[in-house]
Amino acid sequence: MTTLRLYIPIDAAALAVGAEEVAGAIRNAAARQKVAVDIVRNGSRGLYWLEPMVEVDTPTGRVAYGPVAPGDADGLLAALLGDGDHSLRLGPTEEIPWLKRQTRLTFARCGIVDPRSLDDYRSHGGYKGLERAISVGAAAIVEDVVQSGLRGRGGAGFPTGIKWRTVAETAAPQKYVVCNADEGDSGTFADRMIMEGDPFVLIEGMTIAAIAVGATKGYVYIRSEYPHAIAAMEAAIIAARRGGFLGERIANSLFAFDMEVRSGAGAYVCGEETSLLDSLEGKRGLVRAKPPLPAHKGLFGQPTVINNVLSFASVPIIMEKGGAFYRDFGMGKSRGTMPIQLAGNIKHGGLFETAFGITLGELVDDIGGGTRSGRPVRAVQVGGPLGAYFPRALFDTPFDYEAFTAREGLIGHGGIVVFDDTVDMAKQARFAMEFCAIESCGKCTPCRVGSTRGVEVIDRIIRNENRAANTALLEDLCNTLKFGSLCALGGFTPFPVMSALTHFPEDFGAPPRLQAAE
Amino acid sequence: MSVKQQGTRGATHVPWDEEVAQSCIREHLDREGPLLPILHALQAEFGYIDEAAEPLIADALNITRAEVHGVVTFYHDFRREPAGRHVLKLCRAEACQAAGGDPLAAHAQARLGLALGKTAIDGSVSLEPVYCLGLCATAPSAMLDGRVVGRLDRERLDALLAEMQR
Numbered sequence: 001m002t003t004l005r006l007y008i009p010i011d012a013a014a015l016a017v018g019a020e021e022v023a024g025a026i027r028n029a030a031a032r033q034k035v036a037v038d039i040v041r042n043g044s045r046g047l048y049w050l051e052p053m054v055e056v057d058t059p060t061g062r063v064a065y066g067p068v069a070p071g072d073a074d075g076l077l078a079a080l081l082g083d084g085d086h087s088l089r090l091g092p093t094e095e096i097p098w099l100k101r102q103t104r105l106t107f108a109r110c111g112i113v114d115p116r117s118l119d120d121y122r123s124h125g126g127y128k129g130l131e132r133a134i135s136v137g138a139a140a141i142v143e144d145v146v147q148s149g150l151r152g153r154g155g156a157g158f159p160t161g162i163k164w165r166t167v168a169e170t171a172a173p174q175k176y177v178v179c180n181a182d183e184g185d186s187g188t189f190a191d192r193m194i195m196e197g198d199p200f201v202l203i204e205g206m207t208i209a210a211i212a213v214g215a216t217k218g219y220v221y222i223r224s225e226y227p228h229a230i231a232a233m234e235a236a237i238i239a240a241r242r243g244g245f246l247g248e249r250i251a252n253s254l255f256a257f258d259m260e261v262r263s264g265a266g267a268y269v270c271g272e273e274t275s276l277l278d279s280l281e282g283k284r285g286l287v288r289a290k291p292p293l294p295a296h297k298g299l300f301g302q303p304t305v306i307n308n309v310l311s312f313a314s315v316p317i318i319m320e321k322g323g324a325f326y327r328d329f330g331m332g333k334s335r336g337t338m339p340i341q342l343a344g345n346i347k348h349g350g351l352f353e354t355a356f357g358i359t360l361g362e363l364v365d366d367i368g369g370g371t372r373s374g375r376p377v378r379a380v381q382v383g384g385p386l387g388a389y390f391p392r393a394l395f396d397t398p399f400d401y402e403a404f405t406a407r408e409g410l411i412g413h414g415g416i417v418v419f420d421d422t423v424d425m426a427k428q429a430r431f432a433m434e435f436c437a438i439e440s441c442g443k444c445t446p447c448r449v450g451s452t453r454g455v456e457v458i459d460r461i462i463r464n465e466n467r468a469a470n471t472a473l474l475e476d477l478c479n480t481l482k483f484g485s486l487c488a489l490g491g492f493t494p495f496p497v498m499s500a501l502t503h504f505p506e507d508f509g510a511p512p513r514l515q516a517a518e
Numbered sequence: 519m520s521v522k523q524q525g526t527r528g529a530t531h532v533p534w535d536e537e538v539a540q541s542c543i544r545e546h547l548d549r550e551g552p553l554l555p556i557l558h559a560l561q562a563e564f565g566y567i568d569e570a571a572e573p574l575i576a577d578a579l580n581i582t583r584a585e586v587h588g589v590v591t592f593y594h595d596f597r598r599e600p601a602g603r604h605v606l607k608l609c610r611a612e613a614c615q616a617a618g619g620d621p622l623a624a625h626a627q628a629r630l631g632l633a634l635g636k637t638a639i640d641g642s643v644s645l646e647p648v649y650c651l652g653l654c655a656t657a658p659s660a661m662l663d664g665r666v667v668g669r670l671d672r673e674r675l676d677a678l679l680a681e682m683q684r
Contacts, residue, residue: 004534013653016668048655186611189652217550224558224595225651227664262551265593268649282553282579284592300550342655345614349655372617381612385649415654419616431615435649441592 003036004080005060007055009111011044011196012228013189018070019052025073026054033077045111046351047098049372052404055093056080064090067360075168098367103329104336104353106314108188118239121200127245129316133208134253141212142168145315147323149188154180154271154308155383155412155488157334157401163305166295167213170303175215177206177257178280178299181222181229182264182271185384187343187415191309193351195222195229198313199236202261205312207250209305209321212258218259219299220223224266233261237469260391268385268439272487273306275441286441287487307412310339331357334400342368344381344417354399361395364418375420379504381428383412385435386492388499389419389428408499410492425504428457431495436481436489446481447490454475454497461508473510474501527652532547538563539571543578553589557596566597601645602637604682607661610634610647613654622658622675623647629679640647643682 008023009015023039030037038417044051045064053066054076063145065076072088079086090096104110113120121127133141137343145313146161167175183191195202206218222230226511237259240246248256262280264270270279279301298304315335326336334356340363342349347369364370364380371377379389388409390397397403404411419428431452439446454477460470478494485491532538542559549673556575560567582584590596608609608614610625614669627633630645637644653659662678 012651012666013656013668016651016653016659016666017656024649036580051656183652184650186609186650187613187670188650192652225648228666262554264595265554265558266595279553279554282551283585284588284590344613344657345618346655351655386613415613417613417654423616428612428615431612435611439649445571509671 003038004030004077005038005040005057005103007042007057008052009044009197010115010228011051011193012226013048014051014053015228017051017067021055021070022052022068022073025070027513029073033074033081035077035081040114041049042113043110044116044193044351045093045099046107046193047096048350049348049349050090052365053090055340056084056248058084059268060092062093064093064096066090067349075454096353098348098350101367102353103337103355104312105317105326105329106339106511107194107202107351107353108317110351113198115197115199115237116235118200118243118245119195121198124202126316127204127251128318130208130245130251130305133211133319134251134255138168138212138214141208141319144323145212145320146317148326149228149323149333150311150314150318150326151334152308153310153314154273155185155339155410156412160307160311163295164212165207166293167303167305170296172303173218174217174300174302174324175212175213176299176302176304177213177218177259177359178230178277178304179206179218179220179272179309179312180224180232180273180276180306181220181309182270182276183226183413184271185386185413185415186222187381187417188341188384188413189343190339190351190414192226192229194231194309194313195226199232200235200240201313201316202309203236203240203246205315206259207245207257208315209307209312211255213303213305214366215305216256216258218257219262219280221262221264221270221280221376222260223264223270228293230261230263233302237261237414249325258518268435269441269487269489275487277304277306284441286490288444289486297451310413315459325393326355331355331398331400332402334402338399338411338414340399341415342418343415345373345420346418347372356400357398359395360390360397360399360416361392363416364395368418369415371418371420373420373422375422377418377424378421379415379419379425379428381419381496382415383410383495384415385412385432386488386495387412387415388495389425389503390499391503393503408502424463425500425507426458429500429508430455430462430499432493432500436493440489440518444485444490445485445492450477450481450484450490451493453482454493458497464509471501471510529542532563532571534564535567536570536574539568540573543575547578553586557590557593561596565600569598576586600641602642604642604663605644605646606678606682607646607648608634609649609651609653609657609659613650614658617657617663619658622670622672623678625672626679630675
């Protein structure tokens with residue numbers, strides 16, 4: 001009897017729309033029909049409107065079906081045993097246009113491999129980057145990462161290689177590698193996907209960083225809202241240790257490195273790197289003044305590489321194929337690929353990894369397919385709660401760090417949240433201030449107090465109390481927040497507020513802004 | 519009361535007990551930066567951080583009670599009192615707002631007669647806001663006792679509310 005090999009994601013978002021129930025229904029259907037099935041619980045391919053997506057191995061490659069409901073199990077199984085035809089058939093997975101258009105470097109294995117299997121990771125090219133890293137040595141690793149042009153994917157966009165070089169050049173008895181997996185920005189889920197779908201790539205990236213800078217201990221700080229990612233990383237760390245890829249003499253080299261998972265506790269501000277370090281040390285997550293840089297005095301005062309999940313996860317392929325390979329993708333000073341996340345009120349939401357340079361309009365209208373509600377797109381927020389709201393008039397903006405900065409916005413961690421024409425932008429501006437008030441660590445007065453005053457001022461504008469004077473006051477307050485805060489929470493909250501006010505003045509009771517014809 | 523209570527993540531919790539608390543603290547003492555792991559362990563055991571735990575932790579880590587208290591109260595996760603037997607978290611962040619989360623949150627509050635962030639007087643349910651579960655392409659999202667739910671609509675939400683009130 002032949003065994004059908006099926007893939008049903010264990011990714012949290014797939015579970016949230018019924019992947020577990022689908023897996024159970026298929027197992028039951030297989031028992032009833034006396035069919036042997038081998039179900040692999042993979043990560044998500046990132047085509048979330050098609051989740052739960054079920055894939056089947058065929059002699060010509062994997063074929064996808066979705067979105068599958070538990071009630072489809074019997075019919076689907078019968079189809080898989082026959083000619084494969086079914087109303088939910090999407091065709092060969094790799095040929096689905098939405099996936100085929102992407103350039104998957106960081107997410108090359110996500111959705112393909114079994115995230116619990118070190119062997120599967122290795123048979124799909126895993127640990128080739130580490131192998132080369134060990135053979136070329138610390139200095140050459142740093143050079144390759146510098147050459148690749150990789151910039152911090154958490155949002156700040158600082159060149160990763162330069163950061164590593166600084167830590168490498170700082171002498172200390174103990175150095176650390178810390179991964180920022182406190183992915184709190186609404187509209188982002190790439191870190192979660194990679195940790196749940198390809199956790200070994202993060203371990204490999206951190207291990208390469210440790211060799212490059214001379215660190216022996218690492219931490220992955222994962223937000224507590226991600227229980228599935230925490231479980232997946234913990235399991236992968238145990239498997240890597242067992243396989244000789246963590247601990248003493250990594251991969252039979254002379255290098256030693258081990259790591260552990262630490263859970264956050266629901267504080268958004270801990271996504272800021274210095275707050276995160278304080279939190280890891282067991283303190284309140286207060287932002288630190290810089291200097292000293294974490295590269296000089298980081299965790300427990302020791303030199304520390306702290307990078308985002310996606311930055312570390314991009315390193316193995318850079319090491320495997322060389323810095324130049326990665327640098328050849330992208331535009332301007334934004335090199336390589338960016339895993340972009342399409343979210344909110346969107347028809348085709350999910351993970352779209354592509355080279356920098358694609359325009360916002362292509363992402364939202366063409367790839368995203370517009371809104372799920374079917375109404376016109378009115379605004380998109382790019383880069384999380386601290387990112388600007390862009391109107392359609394700015395949809396020609398290319399996805400590039402500098403291009404977004406030039407238009408008073410930011411790409412942040414690559415999340416795009418789409419809103420239709422029912423959105424009230426004054427309410428969104430008010431929420432930005434409210435969120436800042438809830439999440440402020442309290443260290444800087446403009447952020448701690450100014451955010452609450454900001455909510456009050458916006459309320460007065462909405463109620464049409466002395467509107468012109470209060471609008472001027474709001475602009476002034478935003479300026480104070482921007483220049484008087486140590487970190488991005490206070491410093492960037494003005495982006496959503498001011499962009500809403502500038503591009504959508506009619507929602508604040510002012511005459512609409514004249515916009516150039518599209 | 520010797521009965522274990524159902525709480526967040528559907529886990530069972532024991533009533534406050536100093537001996538049990540001490541063993542939670544001891545378990546993590548050798549780790550670097552042990553305070554957060556200790557607090558998580560205590561909350562997993564008891565469902566909240568009892569005030570009586572603060573001096574025990576301060577003593578074990580040789581820090582002031584004020585420092586411990588500061589950390590407990592800084593983080594949204596740490597509870598000062600037990601949650602309801604069921605905890606429903608509704609995502610209130612932008613992606614879920616864009617996908618129709620506001621009327622759903624209003625509906626849940628009206629149905630339960632509870633404002634977001636409150637626990638029912640009889641201890642049956644807690645309704646809480648959460649700022650992003652990372653399920654933003656299948657929004658709006660919720661989490662009931664640790665179980666994630668996406669593509670929330672009125673019907674799915676009503677099913678969750680019925681499940682909580684059973």
